Amino acid sequence: MSLPPFQHLVDEHWRDVARLAHGLVGPVHADDVAQQAWTQALAAYPRLTHARNLRSWLLTITHRCAMDHHRAARRTTPSDDPAALAEAPVVPPPDAPDGSLWAMVAALPERQRDAVVLRFVGDLDHRSVAAALGTSPGMSRRLVSDAVATLRLDLTDPEDPR
Amino acid sequence: MTPMTSATDPFRSFSPTLTGPPRLAPTDVSYVVDDTAVGRMLLAVRDDGRVLTTAYVPDAGAEERWLARLAAAVSPRVLRHPRPTDAVRRALEDYLAGRARRVEVETDLTLASDFQREVLTGLAASVGYGERTTYAVLAAAVGHPGAARAVGTALGGNPLCVTLPCHRVLPASGGVGGYAGGPAAKEHLLALESRPA
Incomplete structure (x- = not known):
């Protein structure tokens, strides 16, 4: 077993990690989250036991860092200010091609949002999405299809043909 | 075009302004x-x-x-x-540039085999700036007389070219012989070292 030089992972996947971070926490905090994900990945890298699915490994770490970010944001949000609380989760990227879509994605329940962003921005299959969310592939499918229904997108999940 | 591609377009076309690759501190x-x-x-x-x-x-x-x-x-x-x-x-x-007679650095021979390590350290210790030797002479000097070919192979895989001066080892039959950097690089180094100080 041998792992590729870490620089390969950076060169090949930094854009995907950055996009996912943008999708999960918005433009203001995306850099911090991506940076943190890379730092954690670099620290953990030598302990990996195989070199399969390095991309989904990186995106899973990115998702975990995004969740940590949301958790920390909730903690620092004064709880007696409901407006600020509602504001907390995600700011849609202002440069998103379809601003209304991203506003809607941001407004989804957290797990639906994470599932749909991991699935379509991260382009991960349901097994990987489920692993990132700590759930089953069946639940991942459900979260994604609920999100798609809420977004009223005419969108067929290729992983889940109906 | 499959329906999937067009259907996932709003997500695929999501292209936020990315600031660049991560800035990571030097590591191992x-x-x-x-x-x-x-x-x-x-x-x-x-x-x-x-x-x-x-x-x-x-x-x-x-x-x-x-x-x-x-x-x-x-x-x-x-x-x-x-x-x-x-x-x-x-x-x-x-x-x-000819300002130093050796590449003044601490080396780590983790990438070398045991035999390579023997040959490369023997070479660095016994063949100085501007000097030349042959594969056969070096083989004998490091205690493996007759192993000229093996010494040649060991030098061919030198992870520390120039730093550990395998360019100073030449075939007994004449010419500059092989070199990882190509014969022109080897000739360049030999010419550099034979320049009067």
């Missing part, structure tokens, strides 16, 4: 690829500053092979980082 192995006076070289150092490779990488394939070897033998935490490699880059430059 740092490297740069440097265009030196004798060719394209991969300079890699450990976190303690010791030099792991000054190896010729004429093309991307050679670069990949050395990086894979570094990842397997030292640590998979290998990052491109100019700053930690500054010292070896300068030392190499000083040597190639």
Whole structure:
């Protein structure tokens, strides 16, 4: 077993990690989250036991860092200010091609949002999405299809043909 | 076009402004690829500053092979980082410009086999600046008389070219013989070292 030089992972996947971070926490905090994900990945890298699915490994770490970010944001949000609380989760990227879509994605329940962003921005299959969310592939499918229904997108999940 | 491609378009076309690759601190192995006076070289150092490779990488394939070897033998935490490699880059430059008689760096022979280590340290200890030897003489000097061919092979895979001066070893039959950096690089180094100080 041998792992590729870490620089390969950076060169090949930094854009995907950055996009996912943008999708999960918005433009203001995306850099911090991506940076943190890379730092954690670099620290953990030598302990990996195989070199399969390095991309989904990186995106899973990115998702975990995004969740940590949301958790920390909730903690620092004064709880007696409901407006600020509602504001907390995600700011849609202002440069998103379809601003209304991203506003809607941001407004989804957290797990639906994470599932749909991991699935379509991260382009991960349901097994990987489920692993990132700590759930089953069946639940991942459900979260994604609920999100798609809420977004009223005419969108067929290729992983889940109906 | 499948329905899936068009259907996922709103997500696929999501292209936020990305600021660039992550900024990571130097880690177990740092490297740069440097265009030196004798060719394209991969300079890699450990976190303690010791030099792991000054190896010729004429093309991307050679670069990949050395990086894979570094990842397997030292640590998979290998990052491109100019700053930690500054010292070896300068030392190499000083040597190639004739300002120094050796590449003044601490080396780490993790990438060498036991036999290579024997040959390379014997070479560095016994064949000085401007001197030349042959594969057969070096083989005898390191205690393996008759192993000229094996010595040639060991030098051919030298991870620390120029730094550990395998260019000073020539075939007894004449000519400059083989060299990882190509014969022109070897001739250039021999000419450099035979210049009057």
